[in-house]
Amino acid sequence: MDKTYAHQTTESRIYALWEKSGVFAPNADPQAPAYSIIMPPPNANGELHLGHATFVAISDALIRYHRMRGDATLWLPGVDHAGILAQVTFEKKLKKEQSKSRHDLGRTEFVKQCYQFCLDNKILMENQMRALGASCDWNREKFTMDPEISKLVLQTFVKMHQDGLIYRGYRIVNWCPRCRSTLSDLELEWTERQDPLYYINYGPFVLATVRPETKFGDTAIAVHPDDARYQKWIGKEIEVVGLLGTFKIKVIADSAVDKEFGTGVIKVTPGHDPLDWEIGQRHKLEVKTVIDFDGRLNDLTGPYKGLKVAPARKQIAADMQAKGLLKKVDENYRHTVATCERCGTVIEPLVSRQWFVKIKPLAQAAIKAVEDGTVKIIPEKYQAMYFNWMKNIRDWPISRQIWWGHQLPVWYARSEQKTPKQQQEFELLKQGDTRARTDILESPIVSLEKPTGADEYIQDPDTFDTWFSSGQWPVNTLKTSNINDFQRFYPTSVMNTAYEILFLWVARMIMFGLYLTGEVPFETALINGVLRDENGQKMSKSKGNGINPNEAIAKYGADAVRMALLAGRDSGNDLMISKQQMEERIRGYRNFSNKLWNIGRFILINLEKTNVKIPFYEDSTKNRQILVEDDKRILTELTLITNRVTDGLENYRFGEATSSLYEFTWHAFADWYLEAVKPRLSSENVQDQIQVLAILRHVYIQILKLLHPFMPFVTEEIWRQIPGVFEPLLATATWPKAII
RNA sequence: GGACUCGUAGCUCAGUUGGUAGAGCGUUGCGUUUACAUCGCAAAUGUCAGAGGUUCGAGCCCUCUCGAGUCCACCA
Numbered sequence: 129m130d131k132t133y134a135h136q137t138t139e140s141r142i143y144a145l146w147e148k149s150g151v152f153a154p155n156a157d158p159q160a161p162a163y164s165i166i167m168p169p170p171n172a173n174g175e176l177h178l179g180h181a182t183f184v185a186i187s188d189a190l191i192r193y194h195r196m197r198g199d200a201t202l203w204l205p206g207v208d209h210a211g212i213l214a215q216v217t218f219e220k221k222l223k224k225e226q227s228k229s230r231h232d233l234g235r236t237e238f239v240k241q242c243y244q245f246c247l248d249n250k251i252l253m254e255n256q257m258r259a260l261g262a263s264c265d266w267n268r269e270k271f272t273m274d275p276e277i278s279k280l281v282l283q284t285f286v287k288m289h290q291d292g293l294i295y296r297g298y299r300i301v302n303w304c305p306r307c308r309s310t311l312s313d314l315e316l317e318w319t320e321r322q323d324p325l326y327y328i329n330y331g332p333f334v335l336a337t338v339r340p341e342t343k344f345g346d347t348a349i350a351v352h353p354d355d356a357r358y359q360k361w362i363g364k365e366i367e368v369v370g371l372l373g374t375f376k377i378k379v380i381a382d383s384a385v386d387k388e389f390g391t392g393v394i395k396v397t398p399g400h401d402p403l404d405w406e407i408g409q410r411h412k413l414e415v416k417t418v419i420d421f422d423g424r425l426n427d428l429t430g431p432y433k434g435l436k437v438a439p440a441r442k443q444i445a446a447d448m449q450a451k452g453l454l455k456k457v458d459e460n461y462r463h464t465v466a467t468c469e470r471c472g473t474v475i476e477p478l479v480s481r482q483w484f485v486k487i488k489p490l491a492q493a494a495i496k497a498v499e500d501g502t503v504k505i506i507p508e509k510y511q512a513m514y515f516n517w518m519k520n521i522r523d524w525p526i527s528r529q530i531w532w533g534h535q536l537p538v539w540y541a542r543s544e545q546k547t548p549k550q551q552q553e554f555e556l557l558k559q560g561d562t563r564a565r566t567d568i569l570e571s572p573i574v575s576l577e578k579p580t581g582a583d584e585y586i587q588d589p590d591t592f593d594t595w596f597s598s599g600q601w602p603v604n605t606l607k608t609s610n611i612n613d614f615q616r617f618y619p620t621s622v623m624n625t626a627y628e629i630l631f632l633w634v635a636r637m638i639m640f641g642l643y644l645t646g647e648v649p650f651e652t653a654l655i656n657g658v659l660r661d662e663n664g665q666k667m668s669k670s671k672g673n674g675i676n677p678n679e680a681i682a683k684y685g686a687d688a689v690r691m692a693l694l695a696g697r698d699s700g701n702d703l704m705i706s707k708q709q710m711e712e713r714i715r716g717y718r719n720f721s722n723k724l725w726n727i728g729r730f731i732l733i734n735l736e737k738t739n740v741k742i743p744f745y746e747d748s749t750k751n752r753q754i755l756v757e758d759d760k761r762i763l764t765e766l767t768l769i770t771n772r773v774t775d776g777l778e779n780y781r782f783g784e785a786t787s788s789l790y791e792f793t794w795h796a797f798a799d800w801y802l803e804a805v806k807p808r809l810s811s812e813n814v815q816d817q818i819q820v821l822a823i824l825r826h827v828y829i830q831i832l833k834l835l836h837p838f839m840p841f842v843t844e845e846i847w848r849q850i851p852g853v854f855e856p857l858l859a860t861a862t863w864p865k866a867i868i
Numbered sequence: 869g870g871a872c873u874c875g876u877a878g879c880u881c882a883g884u885u886g887g888u889a890g891a892g893c894g895u896u897g898c899g900u901u902u903a904c905a906u907c908g909c910a911a912a913u914g915u916c917a918g919a920g921g922u923u924c925g926a927g928c929c930c931u932c933u934c935g936a937g938u939c940c941a942c943c944a
Binding site for chain 1: 901909939
């Protein structure tokens, strides 16, 4: 053995050895219990970060542990096409490298190139997974855009439509003017901003608004029903002088109005504000749209037509000021605005016709599954979050006006489009102009195949929310995998992912899983905390505040990176750590692999020195009789640590399993026992030497086994250098017996 | 506004049925002895946020206060 452990040259060699030996595929023993994890598919828009490394470290530890236990163990890898995120990322790249927009390419070409972009990233990510030591079965790898996966995604939509769980309707939605798509509430990011709050003279009232540009869409004035100041106005019509002249508007009472805010009077703009939309629904108000899908004011706004929202607001405020319609302006008003999580653009609430999932029936079953423990959410604290969201869940808009994704299996017949506008729309869509809006086309036909017949049909250009497909992931991957995989491995054992996507993904998988199969998709949702920098910011590649896993692996080895993410922490909690501290942490575990290596060196050197063949330690009465106190003590501690590590793996306490193992290996075994035994090794008592060497080797072998799920590379490499071990690969060696 | 989490050594964090306070890193001193300087030995540092309660006993359970943070939500 060399003096130091060289992870640089070892890790890739060991990984290749594993892959070649086929140990990543589940064993075929029909008697073996099934254990399976579906990998959360990383987004295909870039490389992996340390957050991914966390789930690899955890999932791989579980997978390797169960493999060593002899279970039929499957870890199924995959990659997600990431809908909007990938499209935005690729559009940026397109613009930067070719100065082109997606419209320059056209839909077909854009999708083709985006597909390639994702495939390229997919290879990068696969290699990073390999570098981290992920022992997943690459032969079963899936991509959300694989044809057979896509087909199942569309089938689900058709089935749900038949079951009455899908509807198409006009609703106020979150519209991203840049992505030109609608978004679900979960895809928003709320950011605090400072904006002027305008106090507008409005007939007999003064009212406060941040958005004077939407006032052309006002269809009522609202006050709180109990507000004494305004009782006499409720139900009356008032006359208001506005920028476009004088108009009449009704005063209504609605308890959604806050008496304390501003003047206690609001204008109701159902076309451009979610709250106003609801008030409008309650009072059957007219919905007036004054801002279009491109984020510009439309012809209902007279001279402001064509202006974008921000400049329009300034212009309108200035004009109101000039006409004396503005009472005052509070320049220091702080509030939060919704922005597009993927591109940062301010969201425009707009009324649009979209496809929705009627979610309540699905949610009910999913709530029950967690309540009765069919699905366990670990740590338990996340259950509260889950219930809180699920019990207040709202219908889910699933259609997106983007190109990259699964296109809706929805068709429109030419003959059903009666108005000239609809016919024009039909024609534009047919020619591939996706700036055209589908929502005015009538009589959609939901069908996997294009309808046949004398009529002419075009497909709805919308694609699904990316979570609509990933929500079905455990079902669809296993159904398209090896024959019998679904039967053998569904429901899967553990779903390991971060709490950020508890609603976006975990909750939806439970709903889809139950809906599609009648069974939950996984027995345990193991939720991880996230890594944050010293300022509490989530680590991300775009912020540049995290360690690049590639660099860390190259410098310190994957084993060290994995340990640094697990040891001495509760993986369900966030970890706040600076770049430097993280690196120190990793270096500490690199030192540990070296320590482990050198313990091996010491033992092997001593084994070689003796001419006697050292028998493998057996826990027999004969051997026990000559054990001295030190021997008994280390063996007792070995038993304890074996139980502890096993218990840690069974109960997802990786922090405890790893640090107690570290402690035992370094301080009990190396610092104490190994030193204590040195005089005995140099003594004349051959029988005792044999005994000591047998124990040293025995304890060491057990340590390697216990450590393997966490530090697979260095342990496997050492395993190969120990002469005479029975099992060729540590990855498939037998897990030590434990009592827990 | 609703829900949840956290506050333990200089820093980052463990601490699971309540039983004499822990690790890593950092700091200080010493050290080349059958592996390892990517090392060894030794040392220092805590009213476990604060107050009250339950208990023979509380970092751990209960209540309140203060501080930090996260998620959800329609405050114009």
